[in-house]
Amino acid sequence: MVSPGRRFRERLRTGIDPSNQSRQGRQYMKRISIRLGLTLLILVALAWGVERFSDANRYQLFGKIIAKVHTEDKVIALTFDDGPTDEATPEVLKILADRGVIATFFVNGIAVERHPDAMRAIIAAGHEVGNHTWSHRRMMLVSPSAVRKELEPTDAILRDVGYEGPLHFRPPYGRKLFSLPLHLAREDRLTVMWSVAAETFQPDQTAEDIARRVLAQAGPGDIVMLHLMFRGNANSRAALPVIIDDLSARGYRFVTVSDLLSYR
Secondary structure, eight states, X not given: OOOHHHHHHHHHHHSOOXXXXXXXXXXXXXXXXXXXXXXHHHHHHHHHHHXXXXXXXXXOSXXXXXXXXXXXXXXXXXXXXXXXXXXXXXXXXXXXXXXXXXXXXXXXXXXXXXXXXXXXXXXXXXXXXXXXXXXXXXXXXXXXHHHHHHHHHHHHHHHHTTOOSOOOBOOGGGOOOSHHHHHHHHTTOEEEOOSEEOOOOOTTOOHHHHHHHHHHHOOTTBEEEEEOSSGGGHHHHHHHHHHHHHHHHTTOEEXXXXXXXXXX
16 A cells, blocks of 8 residues: 555656556446446347347348248148158158148258168159258358358259259258348249247157147248258158147148149
8 A cells, every 4th residue: 555655756756646547447347347247248149140140030131031931721731851861751651641741841951862762652652842051051151152052952953853842941050141032032932931930859748748738839831940850860750640630630631832822
């Protein structure tokens, strides 16, 4: 602690009060800390906002997007993400065929390349197919060239295995921001999201819980999203017939995404 006498002598020598200088230093550091804190808070808020906007189901910066069709007709589109796989595709197709249901499969190009017979079986059964990128990468902060590398080879391989229908697009994890919507808009291509999603991807979620969540949410014009293609999706596959049977008993019909669009 500086003594009063020493402080007085220092003030006479320099014309500066050491205690005032110290106080000013503390005030300066406080102002810097406040500014840094506010800057950090703004950056966090911006990051949160971008993240929330990137997975918005009903709007994007460019092009057309749909998550639901507003109609009083009791029609629902079942959509399945990922795959195909040799392991799960036959089971899924049998569930659908036994009930006369048509669905829309959003598939990954790399999986089509690895399991072309499974993809051909989906096409032969009359289901609609959509592009879900080549490698299932997040498409939020990507370059235009990365968008092309994910979409164009997937389109090409789907045509190569015999699919001739419309190729709508669904982004993995629902993520999109600038480059992806702009690319789709330039191609006049639809981004298909969803209005009903029940899977938590937690190991303790049962088939009954998945079915209950879907049935509680589903209504006219909804697009239901499920993941059925991998070993970890066994409960979702088990929920599928329950979902179809219950909604059918309520008078719902199942249509492809393209057919659902005609109800707009």
